[in-house]
Amino acid sequence: MRxxxxxxxxxxxxxxxxTLRLDYYRDTGAAVDPELARRxxxxxxxRADVTEDDDEDPVAIPDLWGLRDETYLTHAGTIRHVGPAALAIRQETQLLHASGLRVRxxxxxxxxxxxYLYAIEPPPARRVTDATAVARGASLFDEHCRSCHDGPILAGDPLPAAKVGTDPSLADGKARGTGRYRVTSLVRVADAAPYLHDGSVPTLAALLSTERSAPGHLxxxxxxPEDRAALIAYLETL
Ligand code: HEC
Incomplete structure (x- = not known):
């Protein structure tokens, strides 16, 4: 609700x-592996860790609009999204797992x-407040960002994690690693904080900040500074 x-x-x-799952185990007395509980x-x-391996790599829960135009599914680009059947098969697998493999x-x-997922439309974008800054930001975006973030949802095919520079744990994950990260869609990005696959960056200003301590996506x-501010003004309209 917004x-x-x-x-x-x-x-x-x-x-x-x-925390919700830990409360469930506590209240029902159901058994849980202590290592899993710690994680x-x-x-x-x-954030949630939905891979079946023992790696420590929870991901930021993504918005679902724009899914139709994603070329790969999951942050690490585990599944090539060749068409609705690929997504439907993925749903089937997730429903199977959700029932503990009891029901197909x-x-x-x-x-x-x-x-249904294909039909989800994003909420309305924010209103433009400073048209000059937004126009300047748009041209900076074309120059510095569009080589990767492009097309209807300003996304792109997965790139080697080393090239992106963000924490490689998920990309290198044992169960579903691909060595790559998908170029994230920027539709309604202003409301998508925290940023990056692991939700490690709290704001757009922090993502573009020179003082950012978290590595990667520089x-x-x-x-x-004024160009970064213009870029953010533009990102807020997406
Ligand atoms: C070389 C390709 C590349 C370039 C150039 C690039 N990006 Fe990205 N961007 C990525 C990848 C890959 C990710 C996902 C990284 C991850 O999650 O670890 C990403 C993620 C993001 C995110 C996080 C979105 C979210 O919801 O978490 C934002 C915001 C973003 N980029 C903005 C920009 C801006 C602004 C520029 C230009 C100044 C830019 N990017 C340039 C590849 C690129």
Whole structure:
């Protein structure tokens, strides 16, 4: 819910799944592997680890709009999104796992879910306040960002993690690693904090800041302060 309105497909960035699951184990007395419990306690809000390996690599829960135009699924680009059938099969697998492999959902259900995800539209974009800054930001974006962030959702195919420079744990993950990170869609990016696959950067200003301590994705940090401000003004309109 945002301002009393349901925003379909928006990631629940304040939702703490790890704590919720730990509460469940505590209240029901159900068995949980202590190592898994320790890891779940570290996820925090808006992050979850959905891979089956023992790696420590929770990811930021992404918004679901724009999925139709993603060329790969998951932050590490684990699945090539060749068409709706690829997404439907993925839904089927997730439904199977959600029922502890007890129920194979009807194919129609997995297909319907994929069609629903395709139909989700983003909420309205923010209003432009400083048109001059936005225009300047748009041309800076074309110059410094569009080589990677392009097309209808300003995204792109996965790139080698070393080239992106962000924490490689997920890209190198044992179960589903590809060595790569998908170029994240920037549709409604102003409301998508925290940023990067691991949610390690709190704001757009921090992402473009020269003083950022978290490594990686240093694109744009070399720009002058007023150019970075213009870029942010533009990003806020996406
Ligand atoms: C060489 C390719 C490349 C360039 C150039 C590039 N990006 Fe990215 N961008 C990526 C990749 C890959 C990711 C995902 C990295 C990750 O999650 O570890 C990303 C993620 C982001 C995110 C995080 C989005 C989110 O929801 O988490 C933002 C914001 C962003 N880029 C903005 C920009 C801006 C602004 C520029 C230009 C100054 C830019 N990028 C230039 C490849 C690029």
């Amino acid at each position: 301002d009393g309105v349901l925003v379909e497909g928006a990631a629940r960035r304040r939702f703490d799944l790890g 779940m306690a570290t996820w925090g809000r808006g 959902p009807p194919r129609e259900l997995a297909w319907a879910l994929a069609m 694109f744009g940090t070399e720009l002058a």
